[in-house]
Amino acid sequence: MVTNAGLKDIPGKPLPETDIPALELVSVSYSYGKRQALDDVTFSIAPGTCAVLLGLNGAGKTTLFSLISHLYATRHGHIHVFGHDIDRRPGNALRHLGIVFQARTLDLDLSIYQNLSYHASLHGIGKRDADRRIHEFMQSIDMSDRLHEKTRSLSGGQIRRVEIIRALIHRPSLLLLDEATVGLDIKSRATILADIRKLVQEKNISVLWATHLIDEVAYADQIIVLNQGRLVANGPVGEVVKDAGAQTINEAFSRLTGVLALDTGRQL
Known part of the structure; x- marks a missing residue:
């Protein structure tokens, strides 16, 4: 469920259907x-899909994100x-990508506006268009009145939501999020999850979300499980659970990785 604290009217138009x-x-x-x-990883994500990447530390998730984002x-x-x-065509590929890494990357000594406008300029967005997008996005998360405050004045959850807005400024069609809710409280996590799922449902944006938290998985998601660098499961939640001979995604993850997962809502 999308809360009132989430993105209320996300700027941009839905992407056209494509195969x-x-x-x-x-x-x-x-x-x-x-x-x-x-090791020989093969999978695909359809447009308008929320895919969740699960894996223990050392499974290969960070390496995978570094390759997709062309850092490697x-x-x-x-x-x-x-x-x-x-x-072969990194410019064309990267124009479709919005990326939020696990480490906080906003400049805390700049204002929120300065952080966002600088990123917009890197994508070649003119000042007038950038200002319009920034104000629309900040309005959508009820933070437009804080636009010119120093970023360090924000809470951890607010900083993360501004980082997501920054990743969306150039209106990408694929959003990568690496452990985007690590260290956040339950309310902040729920708000960010609601924001992301609304993007998928209403704007047809595709998402690859790396997480260690089972309760961030929804039944409609595509699940991609890495274990020691190998792809051990890929598909809808129900299919992955059934193929693993399990009753829940938590149990399925345990069987696929050979490691006992903790209870729902805790780290795997």
């Missing part, structure tokens, strides 16, 4: 010297973002 995957990985492998971080070059296999090869 091209929002994200497609084909036989992707990556090594750090002799250590294999990813793909050495083996191929990655396509809406049909654009991330290595």
Whole structure:
């Protein structure tokens, strides 16, 4: 359920229907010297899909995000973002991407407006258009009155929501979120989850969400499970649970990784 604290009217128009995957990985492998971080990973995400990436520490999630965001070059296999090869046509691919990394990356000594307008300028968005988008987005989360405050005055949850807005300024069609709710309270987590799911439902934005929290998984999500660099499950929640011979996604994760998962709402 989307709360009143969430994005009330997200700027932008729904994307047209397309048969091209929002994200497609084909036989992707990556090594750090002799250590294999990813081993022949293949999966795709359809447009307008919320996909949740689950995996223990060391499973390969961070490496996967680094390859998709082109921080690392793909050495083996191929990655396509809406049909654009991330290595051969990085400019075209990256224009479709909005990224929120786990580490906080806003400049705390700048105002919220300065942080957002600087990012808009990096995407070649003119000042008038950038100002309009910034005000629309800040209104949508009931924070327009704080636009010119120093970023350090915000709570952890508010900072994360501004980071998500920053990732959406250029209106991407695929949003990557790496542990976006780590360290946040229950209310902040619920608000951010509601914001993201509204983007998927109403604006047809595709999402790849890496998390360690079982209660952030919804039944309608696509689940992608990595274990020691290998893809061990991929599909709708119900299908993954059934194929694992389990009753819940928590139990399925335990069976797929060989590690006992904790109760719902706690870290895996």
